[in-house]
Amino acid sequence: MSDIIKLLPDAVANQIAAGEVIQRPASVIKELVENAVDAGSQGINVHVKDSGRTLIQVIDNGSGMSPTDARLAFERHATSKISCAEDIFRIHTKGFRGEALASIAAVAQVELKTRREEDELGSIIAINGSVVEKQEPVQCAVGSNFMVKNLFYNIPVRREFLKTDNYEFSLIVEEFQRVSLAHPEVQFSLFHNDKEVFNLPKSNMLRRITYLFGKSLEKTLIPVETRTNLVSITGFVAKPETAKKRNSEQYLVVNHRFIRHKSFYAAIMRSYENLLPEKWQPQFFLFFDINPGEIDVNIHPTKTEVKFKNDVQISSFLEAAVKEALGKFNVKPSIDFEDDQDYNDMFKSLDGPAQLPSFAVNAGFNPFESATSPPPKTSSSTRWKNDFNDNISNWETLYQGFENEQQQPQPEQSTLDLGIESKAQETGSFMQFRTKFIVTAVKSGLMIIDQRRAHERVLYERYLRQMRQDSHSIQHMLHPHVFEVNPTDFMLLSDALEDLRTLGFEIEEFGKNTFAIHGIPAEMKPTEIEGRLNELLQSLREMRLDSKLEVKESIARTLAKINAIPAVMQLSHQQMQELVSDLFMCQSPNLSPEGKKVVYILENDELALKFS
Ligand SMILES: Nc1ncnc2c1ncn2[C@@H]1O[C@H](COP(=O)(O)OP(=O)(O)OP(=O)(O)O)[C@@H](O)[C@H]1O
Ligand SMILES: [Mg+2]
Secondary structure, three states: OOOOOOOOOHHHHHHHHHHHHOOOHHHHHHHHHHHHHHOOOOEEEEEEEHHHOOEEEEEEOOOOOOHHHHHHOOOOOOOOOOOOHHHHHHOOOOOOOOOHHHHHHHOOEEEEEEEOOOOOOEEEEEEEOOEEEEEEEEOOOOEEEEEEEOOOOOOHHHHHHOOOHHHHHHHHHHHHHHHHHHOOOOEEEEEEOOEEEEEEOOOOHHHHHHHHHOHHHHHHEEEEEEEOOOEEEEEEEEOHHHOEOOOOOEEEEEOOEEEEOHHHHHHHHHHOOOOOOOOOEOOEEEEEEEOHHHEEOOOOOOOOEOEEOOHHHHHHHHHHHHHHHHHHOOOOOOOOOOOOOOHHHHHHHHHOOOOOOOOOOOOOOOOOHHHHOOOOOOOOHHHHHHHOHHHOOHHHHHHHHHHHHHOOOOOOOOOOOOOOOOHHHHHOOOEEEOOOEEEEEEOOEEEEEEHHHHHHHHHHHHHHHHHHHOOOOEEEEEEEEEEEOOHHHHHHHHHHHHHHHOOOOEEEEOOOOEEEEEEEEOOOOHHHHHHHHHHHHHHHHHOOOOOHHHHHHHHHHHHHHHHOOOOOOOOOHHHHHHHHHHHOOOOOOOEOOOOOEOEEEEEHHHHHHHOO
16 A cells, blocks of 8 residues: 655645634734734734724834845744744743744735835735735835735635624734733724724823723722742732622733733632632732743743743732732722522521521511402512612613513413412412512422522513514603713624614714713613613623624623612512512523522422421
């Protein structure tokens, strides 16, 4: 048999290698912007079209390249940044592999114009799928101007794997933020489809953070500073009240490179111990300066993971520095977090040693009253509002339009067979436990419902229906309310405008990073509008918008969260009855919109066992 192993053609080998480095438009941005920083640029301007699918352009005023270097730059393993293995441990640049440009050129159509200061003429070079199409002299500015067109034009499958424009662009923003945060001394800008998203002048660390992540952060940042022989750590941590459950702004930058590092995250979390509820994430922006010989950056293709020789020691410096900073500013535990008590806690009291029973029954509850009270006929929305004083948002009445719909035949998907036709339901014997849970008997046992989560589920499904039906009532503002946001939020809110319109918001773009609000849902107070929109934005930011459907869902989820009754609140018997009835009209009554358990049934057998 003849030999069967063949060397792959260069173009194919390059495409395969590119898979490691270039996965999506954001990877191109990362590599080109990092190169521009390495070239000593003072200004770096990025233009993106269609979330990078059709064009990514990075223009810098750095060192530029000679005609020969411009050609060599696209070869694999061609780099000016290291020349031997030891150099990897002396590295001060972002790049060192000589892989990025070769990878980009293998999967796109690339054009580079570049000139060094000492040259009169620059060069233009065009490469399509690793093949050099032209190289000639050209008049151009000092620096480099890379245009990457039609990414993955020669790998249709990779193109198909890209997600929505929104999602891809949010990743581009993330990469842009990481590099520009690490270099406040450099001017950066980012344009998307000719619209300015960021324009960051040269500045200091604090200014750069607020330009990138919003001015409101400034008031909450606490400086951190520690300098030892091994490492110096500077930057900011945010007060606990700005912590989030997900997607907090958490930045670790080592020698101007954004990295992830588990034990450093853990150290920071320890510093916040007792200041945050479990699993909440603080926000921080911490910059490490360390001898490059102390770290190994060559352990991950995207160089975001770094090994430290003295990992443990640095972690303890870090923990001490953050603790000290928080202590100095006399930071107190935050009290405003949602009470997210676990069900297990509740049952501890049932299982544990003898205690006084804490089954606190609603004082206003009259067990005989319910036997005569008829089951609710209409949606409970208006009554919730009237009975629940200020805790219930006016937005509730948005849903009056649903009264009819609620009486329609119920979907068959109702996932829990609760035997709700049982005695308990007929007589409506509901009790409230710790002003948090609704307890009632069902066929199979004792049903316990988390009242807040139940209400979130009810509202969530209503909002979704309302968005589908486009039924709303608007109050028009006498004068438009002007609402200014940061560039990322501008993009997020712009994308949500259409869906918000179906809920009664009349909002339009009004110049750079600004919206004009012309109308709001009829029941909303004009003074609430900014707060509500900010809450909505926070949530949109946290949820990765992966498809159009998810925009709707996240709006519904957020509004449900904002408007649901508090986790702990006394309910009248009628309110409990209505909530339970609304809940079991939902398609998925057993889970909250965030996927948490709403209903728990203590089975008859289980209960019997407790008394055996
Ligand atoms: N914007 C730029 N200005 C000046 N020179 C550049 C620029 N971009 C790339 N180069 C030159 O091209 C070379 C190859 O770039 P490439 O990004 O492929 O590799 P690298 O940066 O050395 O390593 P890595 O693959 O880790 O990024 C660089 O070493 C540098 O000499
Ligand atoms: Mg590079």
